[in-house]
Amino acid sequence: AQSVSQHNHHVILSEAASLELGCNYSYGGTVNLFWYVQYPGQHLQLLLKYFSGDPLVKGIKGFEAEFIKSKFSFNLRKPSVQWSDTAEYFCAVSTSGSARQLTFGSGTQLTVLP
Amino acid sequence: GAGVSQSPSNKVTEKGKDVELRCDPISGHTALYWYRQRLGQGLEFLIYFQGNSAPDKSGLPSDRFSAERTGESVSTLTIQRTQQEDSAVYLCASSLASAGTDNEQFFGPGTRLTVL
Numbered sequence: 001a002q003s004v005s006q007h008n009h010h011v012i013l014s015e016a017a018s019l020e021l022g023c024n025y026s027y028g029g030t031v032n033l034f035w036y037v038q039y040p041g042q043h044l045q046l047l048l049k050y051f052s053g054d055p056l057v058k059g060i061k062g063f064e065a066e067f068i069k070s071k072f073s074f075n076l077r078k079p080s081v082q083w084s085d086t087a088e089y090f091c092a093v094s095t096s097g098s099a100r101q102l103t104f105g106s107g108t109q110l111t112v113l114p
Numbered sequence: 115g116a117g118v119s120q121s122p123s124n125k126v127t128e129k130g131k132d133v134e135l136r137c138d139p140i141s142g143h144t145a146l147y148w149y150r151q152r153l154g155q156g157l158e159f160l161i162y163f164q165g166n167s168a169p170d171k172s173g174l175p176s177d178r179f180s181a182e183r184t185g186e187s188v189s190t191l192t193i194q195r196t197q198q199e200d201s202a203v204y205l206c207a208s209s210l211a212s213a214g215t216d217n218e219q220f221f222g223p224g225t226r227l228t229v230l
Contacts, residue, residue, distance in 0.1 A: 004156070006156075032217075036221075043117070043118075043221050043222065043223050043224075044205070044207075044221040045221070046218055046219075046220075049218065090156060090157070092157075094217070100145075100147075100162050100164075100170060100217075101147055101149075101159035101162050101170070101173065102147075102149075102157070102159065102219060103159065104149075104156035104157040104158075105156050106154070106155055106156040107155075107156055
Protein backbone atom coordinates (compact mmCIF):
# COMPACT_ATOMS: atom_id res chain seq x y z
CA ALA A 1 0.00 0.00 0.00
CA GLN A 2 1.12 3.52 -0.65
CA SER A 3 2.10 5.98 2.06
CA VAL A 4 2.86 9.69 2.15
CA SER A 5 5.32 11.49 4.40
CA GLN A 6 5.36 15.17 5.20
CA HIS A 7 8.35 15.76 7.38
CA ASN A 8 7.64 19.35 8.34
CA HIS A 9 4.83 19.44 10.87
CA HIS A 10 4.90 23.17 11.51
CA VAL A 11 6.66 25.83 9.47
CA ILE A 12 6.84 29.48 10.50
CA LEU A 13 7.90 32.09 7.98
CA SER A 14 7.86 35.82 7.63
CA GLU A 15 6.00 37.44 4.76
CA ALA A 16 7.96 37.47 1.49
CA ALA A 17 10.03 34.47 2.50
CA SER A 18 10.23 31.55 0.11
CA LEU A 19 8.43 28.33 0.93
CA GLU A 20 9.18 24.71 0.24
CA LEU A 21 7.16 21.94 1.89
CA GLY A 22 8.42 18.42 1.51
CA CYS A 23 6.33 15.47 0.41
CA ASN A 24 7.59 11.95 -0.22
CA TYR A 25 5.53 8.94 -1.13
CA SER A 26 6.18 5.26 -1.25
CA TYR A 27 4.68 3.35 -4.14
CA GLY A 28 6.41 1.61 -6.97
CA GLY A 29 3.86 2.21 -9.69
CA THR A 30 2.28 5.17 -11.42
CA VAL A 31 0.83 7.77 -9.10
CA ASN A 32 -1.34 10.85 -9.22
CA LEU A 33 -0.20 13.53 -6.82
CA PHE A 34 -2.08 16.32 -5.12
CA TRP A 35 -1.62 19.19 -2.71
CA TYR A 36 -4.65 20.31 -0.73
CA VAL A 37 -4.89 23.33 1.53
CA GLN A 38 -7.18 24.00 4.46
CA TYR A 39 -7.45 27.63 5.49
CA PRO A 40 -8.67 28.30 9.02
CA GLY A 41 -12.36 27.52 9.26
CA GLN A 42 -12.65 26.45 5.64
CA HIS A 43 -12.96 23.23 3.64
CA LEU A 44 -10.07 21.35 2.18
CA GLN A 45 -9.48 22.65 -1.31
CA LEU A 46 -7.22 21.57 -4.12
CA LEU A 47 -4.08 23.63 -4.72
CA LEU A 48 -2.66 21.64 -7.61
CA LYS A 49 -2.42 18.16 -9.05
CA TYR A 50 -0.13 16.08 -11.20
CA PHE A 51 -1.31 13.27 -13.44
CA SER A 52 1.20 13.19 -16.28
CA GLY A 53 3.29 15.39 -18.54
CA ASP A 54 5.36 18.34 -17.33
CA PRO A 55 6.60 17.45 -13.84
CA LEU A 56 6.47 21.11 -12.82
CA VAL A 57 2.88 21.85 -11.99
CA LYS A 58 1.47 25.29 -11.34
CA GLY A 59 -1.52 25.74 -9.09
CA ILE A 60 -3.61 28.49 -7.66
CA LYS A 61 -2.33 31.47 -5.66
CA GLY A 62 1.21 31.25 -7.03
CA PHE A 63 1.95 27.77 -5.75
CA GLU A 64 3.83 25.18 -7.77
CA ALA A 65 5.10 21.68 -7.18
CA GLU A 66 7.68 19.52 -8.88
CA PHE A 67 7.33 15.78 -9.31
CA ILE A 68 10.73 14.09 -9.10
CA LYS A 69 10.10 10.45 -9.83
CA SER A 70 13.58 9.29 -8.90
CA LYS A 71 13.17 10.80 -5.45
CA PHE A 72 9.50 9.86 -5.00
CA SER A 73 8.93 13.49 -4.12
CA PHE A 74 6.35 16.16 -4.87
CA ASN A 75 7.48 19.24 -2.98
CA LEU A 76 5.34 22.34 -2.83
CA ARG A 77 6.92 25.74 -3.43
CA LYS A 78 6.04 29.39 -3.44
CA PRO A 79 8.63 32.11 -4.03
CA SER A 80 7.10 34.70 -1.71
CA VAL A 81 4.51 33.84 0.93
CA GLN A 82 1.81 36.11 2.25
CA TRP A 83 0.07 36.25 5.61
CA SER A 84 -3.03 34.86 3.87
CA ASP A 85 -1.13 31.65 3.07
CA THR A 86 -1.37 30.65 6.73
CA ALA A 87 -3.09 27.28 6.55
CA GLU A 88 -2.57 23.55 6.80
CA TYR A 89 -1.19 21.87 3.70
CA PHE A 90 -1.73 18.23 2.83
CA CYS A 91 0.05 16.16 0.23
CA ALA A 92 -1.91 13.21 -1.17
CA VAL A 93 -1.43 10.41 -3.64
CA SER A 94 -3.68 8.07 -5.54
CA THR A 95 -2.54 5.20 -7.69
CA SER A 96 -3.49 5.33 -11.34
CA GLY A 97 -4.80 1.79 -11.33
CA SER A 98 -7.74 2.54 -9.12
CA ALA A 99 -7.52 6.32 -8.91
CA ARG A 100 -9.92 6.07 -6.07
CA GLN A 101 -9.18 7.01 -2.53
CA LEU A 102 -6.47 9.46 -1.67
CA THR A 103 -3.73 8.60 0.77
CA PHE A 104 -2.81 11.71 2.71
CA GLY A 105 0.25 12.85 4.56
CA SER A 106 -0.16 14.09 8.11
CA GLY A 107 -0.14 17.72 7.02
CA THR A 108 2.09 20.75 7.52
CA GLN A 109 0.83 23.76 9.41
CA LEU A 110 2.22 26.92 7.82
CA THR A 111 2.17 30.12 9.83
CA VAL A 112 3.16 33.31 8.04
CA LEU A 113 4.01 36.21 10.28
CA PRO A 114 3.03 39.67 9.05
CA GLY B 115 -25.74 22.10 -5.07
CA ALA B 116 -22.82 24.47 -4.92
CA GLY B 117 -20.62 22.15 -2.94
CA VAL B 118 -20.51 19.09 -0.76
CA SER B 119 -22.54 19.55 2.39
CA GLN B 120 -22.43 17.57 5.60
CA SER B 121 -24.60 17.43 8.65
CA PRO B 122 -24.45 17.86 11.52
CA SER B 123 -21.42 20.12 11.70
CA ASN B 124 -20.81 19.06 15.28
CA LYS B 125 -21.97 16.03 17.20
CA VAL B 126 -21.33 15.25 20.83
CA THR B 127 -22.40 11.83 22.01
CA GLU B 128 -21.91 9.50 24.90
CA LYS B 129 -19.82 6.38 24.67
CA GLY B 130 -21.89 3.45 23.52
CA LYS B 131 -24.46 5.46 21.56
CA ASP B 132 -24.96 5.18 17.81
CA VAL B 133 -24.45 8.18 15.53
CA GLU B 134 -25.37 8.88 11.93
CA LEU B 135 -23.54 11.37 9.77
CA ARG B 136 -24.88 12.67 6.49
CA CYS B 137 -23.23 13.77 3.27
CA ASP B 138 -24.82 15.48 0.27
CA PRO B 139 -22.42 15.30 -2.68
CA ILE B 140 -22.23 17.70 -5.57
CA SER B 141 -25.00 16.96 -8.03
CA GLY B 142 -23.78 14.74 -10.86
CA HIS B 143 -20.77 13.41 -8.98
CA THR B 144 -20.76 9.65 -9.24
CA ALA B 145 -17.99 8.97 -6.76
CA LEU B 146 -18.30 9.60 -3.03
CA TYR B 147 -15.68 9.08 -0.32
CA TRP B 148 -15.64 9.16 3.46
CA TYR B 149 -12.47 10.02 5.36
CA ARG B 150 -11.64 10.44 9.02
CA GLN B 151 -9.22 12.97 10.43
CA ARG B 152 -8.04 12.52 13.97
CA LEU B 153 -6.47 15.42 15.80
CA GLY B 154 -3.02 16.20 14.45
CA GLN B 155 -3.16 13.54 11.78
CA GLY B 156 -3.84 13.29 8.10
CA LEU B 157 -7.01 12.00 6.56
CA GLU B 158 -7.67 8.27 6.65
CA PHE B 159 -9.77 6.72 3.93
CA LEU B 160 -12.86 4.89 5.19
CA ILE B 161 -15.14 3.94 2.31
CA TYR B 162 -15.77 4.72 -1.34
CA PHE B 163 -18.91 4.55 -3.50
CA GLN B 164 -18.92 4.64 -7.29
CA GLY B 165 -22.32 4.72 -8.93
CA ASN B 166 -24.21 1.50 -8.33
CA SER B 167 -21.11 -0.63 -7.87
CA ALA B 168 -20.38 -2.39 -4.61
CA PRO B 169 -18.64 0.03 -2.25
CA ASP B 170 -14.98 -0.28 -1.35
CA LYS B 171 -15.10 -0.74 2.41
CA SER B 172 -11.43 -1.51 2.85
CA GLY B 173 -10.77 1.49 5.09
CA LEU B 174 -13.48 0.92 7.67
CA PRO B 175 -11.71 0.40 11.00
CA SER B 176 -14.23 -2.01 12.53
CA ASP B 177 -17.63 -3.58 12.01
CA ARG B 178 -19.14 -0.80 14.11
CA PHE B 179 -18.72 1.43 11.06
CA SER B 180 -21.05 1.20 8.08
CA ALA B 181 -22.17 3.46 5.28
CA GLU B 182 -24.89 3.58 2.71
CA ARG B 183 -25.54 5.52 -0.43
CA THR B 184 -28.67 5.53 -2.50
CA GLY B 185 -27.80 5.78 -6.17
CA GLU B 186 -25.69 8.86 -6.75
CA SER B 187 -27.17 10.95 -3.96
CA VAL B 188 -26.96 11.24 -0.23
CA SER B 189 -24.73 9.03 1.85
CA THR B 190 -24.90 8.24 5.54
CA LEU B 191 -22.06 6.99 7.72
CA THR B 192 -23.19 5.15 10.83
CA ILE B 193 -21.04 4.41 13.83
CA GLN B 194 -22.54 2.00 16.31
CA ARG B 195 -21.62 1.76 19.98
CA THR B 196 -19.29 4.73 19.71
CA GLN B 197 -15.95 4.69 21.53
CA GLN B 198 -13.79 7.59 22.59
CA GLU B 199 -11.25 6.76 19.89
CA ASP B 200 -13.96 7.46 17.30
CA SER B 201 -13.67 11.16 18.13
CA ALA B 202 -12.50 12.85 14.94
CA VAL B 203 -13.61 15.01 12.05
CA TYR B 204 -15.41 12.94 9.45
CA LEU B 205 -15.03 14.32 5.95
CA CYS B 206 -16.97 13.49 2.86
CA ALA B 207 -15.76 14.14 -0.68
CA SER B 208 -17.24 13.64 -4.12
CA SER B 209 -15.84 13.60 -7.62
CA LEU B 210 -17.12 13.39 -11.17
CA ALA B 211 -15.41 10.08 -11.77
CA SER B 212 -13.12 7.70 -10.02
CA ALA B 213 -10.36 7.65 -12.55
CA GLY B 214 -8.45 9.96 -14.80
CA THR B 215 -8.18 13.69 -14.55
CA ASP B 216 -11.80 14.06 -13.49
CA ASN B 217 -11.25 12.47 -10.14
CA GLU B 218 -10.51 15.71 -8.33
CA GLN B 219 -12.23 15.26 -5.01
CA PHE B 220 -14.24 18.11 -3.57
CA PHE B 221 -14.51 18.06 0.20
CA GLY B 222 -17.30 19.00 2.52
CA PRO B 223 -16.82 20.95 5.75
CA GLY B 224 -16.80 17.82 7.87
CA THR B 225 -18.63 16.66 10.97
CA ARG B 226 -16.71 16.99 14.22
CA LEU B 227 -17.63 14.01 16.38
CA THR B 228 -16.82 14.05 20.07
CA VAL B 229 -17.45 10.91 22.10
CA LEU B 230 -17.52 11.54 25.83
